[in-house]
Amino acid sequence: MPRSSSKRRTSRLAALLLLGGATALLVGxxxxxxxxxxxxxxxxxxxxxxxxxxxxxxxxxxxEVVEVPPEDTVLYxxxxxxxxxxxxxxxxxxxxLDLPFGQEWKVVTWAGETVxxxxxxEYGYDVPSFVPRGTGGLLLTATHDHGGxxxxxxxxLTVEGDPGGAAMGAAGATLVFGAGTLAxxxxxxxxx
Amino acid sequence: xxxxxILGGISGFxxxxxxxxxxxxxxxVRLDSEWLVILPFVGLILGVVMAWWAPFGSAGDSSAGxxxxxxxxPAPGGGAA
Numbered sequence: 643m644p645r646s647s648s649k650r651r652t653s654r655l656a657a658l659l660l661l662g663g664a665t666a667l668l669v670g671x672x673x674x675x676x677x678x679x680x681x682x683x684x685x686x687x688x689x690x691x692x693x694x695x696x697x698x699x700x701x702x703x704x705x706e707v708v709e710v711p712p713e714d715t716v717l718y719x720x721x722x723x724x725x726x727x728x729x730x731x732x733x734x735x736x737x738x739l740d741l742p743f744g745q746e747w748k749v750v751t752w753a754g755e756t757v758x759x760x761x762x763x764e765y766g767y768d769v770p771s772f773v774p775r776g777t778g779g780l781l782l783t784a785t786h787d788h789g790g791x792x793x794x795x796x797x798x799l800t801v802e803g804d805p806g807g808a809a810m811g812a813a814g815a816t817l818v819f820g821a822g823t824l825a826x827x828x829x830x831x832x833x834x
Numbered sequence: 835x836x837x838x839x840i841l842g843g844i845s846g847f848x849x850x851x852x853x854x855x856x857x858x859x860x861x862x863v864r865l866d867s868e869w870l871v872i873l874p875f876v877g878l879i880l881g882v883v884m885a886w887w888a889p890f891g892s893a894g895d896s897s898a899g900x901x902x903x904x905x906x907x908p909a910p911g912g913g914a915a
Contacts, residue, residue, distance in 0.1 A: 826842025
């Protein structure tokens with residue numbers, strides 16, 4: 643067997659191993675856990691998902707992904723931990739789920755005036771179809787402004803379900819462009 | 835550069851982009867992961883490196899290689915004649 647043919651074969655194998663190895667290393671690196679919880683303000687609160695049997699509190703680490711069903715009822719409770727005001731003060735808040743490509747789903751909003759500094763109740767939700775299922779963590783941000791006292795809590799969650807056709811399409815496109823990247827390593831005609 | 839740098843750059847970028855999207859959709863990384871931004875550029879660099887290295891021979895090269903091989907080997911037909 644000629645030495646140049648053997649060298650070329652070794653070189654090809656090395657290129658395949660490089661691309662495969664780089665992909666495996668990147669997948670391993672990106673799967674590493676993220677940083678700790680994020681919370682702003684004096685508030686405390688909890689959300690108890692009845693069907694899922696999951697309870698989230700304000701101290702839930704943001705690097706832990708909580709899996710929730712696409713439809714459930716939540717028992718919520720919250721307190722600002724501030725002295726009760728003598729006169730009603732304005733309050734406003736919302737819960738927003740960040741989605742891919744800069745989109746978001748506003749789960750619920752609230753506003754009004756009150757002398758209360760805590761609240762509890764029940765809220766039923768139904769995740770719309772445009773929210774992807776079975777993905778990596780999506781950031782859920784709950785914000786509450788209580789007469790100038792601002793509380794923000796971030797929780798990472800994923801909606802139960804099958805990733806679906808979009809995930810298959812993305813995997814296929816990864817393979818196609820991976821092959822294109824390898825094809826870039828084919829020598830131009832006439833180049834030694 | 836012996837390979838195809840434009841093909842490598844574009845394919846590498848899209849390879850990294852779709853790898854990131856796949857990792858998110860299959861539940862490996864979070865949506866706010868910085869890797870979703872980094873991966874396309876890592877892919878771009880990988881594609882350009884692949885074009886610079888060019889470890890695969892073109893069809894023209896392989897035919898030239900086989901001509902060389904036949905030239906090196908003894909010609910049985912010629913010897914018999």
